[in-house]
Amino acid sequence: MNLKILFKGLLVIASLVALGYALQASGLGSSIDKTWIDSDIRGKGLTGDLLFLAVGAIATAIGMPRQVIAFLGGYAFGFAEGSALALTATVFGCIAAFTYARLLGRGFVVSRFPNRVRKIDDFLKDNPFSMTLLIRLLPAGSNLVTNLAAGVSGVGAVAFVSGSAIGYIPQTVIFALIGSGITIDTTLRIGISVVLFVISGILGVHLYRKHRHGKSFDETVERQIDGADA
Template sequence: MALATCATVAGGMADFLVARAMGRMGGGARLPPRVRDMCARLGRPLRERTFSCVLVLRLLPVGSAMMLSIAAGLAGARAAGFIAATLLGSLPQTVVFVLVGGGTEVNHQWQVALAVVLFVISGLGGVWLLRASRIARADRTT
């Protein structure tokens, strides 16, 4: 699990740093329109509330982790907040994937069941945090 967590955070940081460098060189204009639109919508919340914004979006079991990393890098989000939120926000899903991967043997149905329960809890927690936060409302005020 530690290895999977380190790989997740390292991958997110790589995307973040490359996107930040691209943004500084004006390369953001070459991104597909869908990615540019997402970056524009999330830019202000990612800059102003990096940790909470990234944490909520990482906890949601839908969406693209890579696109979030790119959006955070292009938006100029704080690296420390991005790393911490990526670590905490991706941890529940990493646990799920490790449990499911280890549960493919016969007589390990409890691992798969626990993984499904954790996946549902992670998703519900992410939705609750999204509704409780100002991230959804920040898009309307920009």
């Protein structure tokens, strides 16, 4: 194996281990909740907005579910502004994870897992924007894994990020609605969100099956989708 590739791979592993220790020591992973929103974000003006964007981007980049950030965005800023800020933070997190994988891990992962990378390339290469959009609309799969996998593939950054940004919108809006304090009955608000989530999930699965042209992006996702029909 090329020593440069090996070094980059070890650097990726070391940086992830260091990040894990840092998160454990700082308590960041368990502190991003409503209490943190109330003490550091709400009523802080532009400073609170920027802090939410920064922490939200970092959190989604390292694996926190984007739905949590959307919920907290709705709670902190209300439905409209919360949706916009949560979406922006999630897109920044997507860019960070994608770039991290591409710059540091691409050669190492391609050399170790050529078949997997080839599968991802094959799924996205013909129409990366549309196929990325389909993936993001699915109610299953890992945001972090998708970002990293795309980073080590040959997919273009602009198409992947733009497809992701649009595909993030439905669930971001839904979970921001759940977290927001808009003046309708809480039960009704949650009910509306559940209905919208089911509709977006069904639509995502339908579009994925219709336009994937026999290709498969992820076997786990395929099993989850098939299981939904059982």
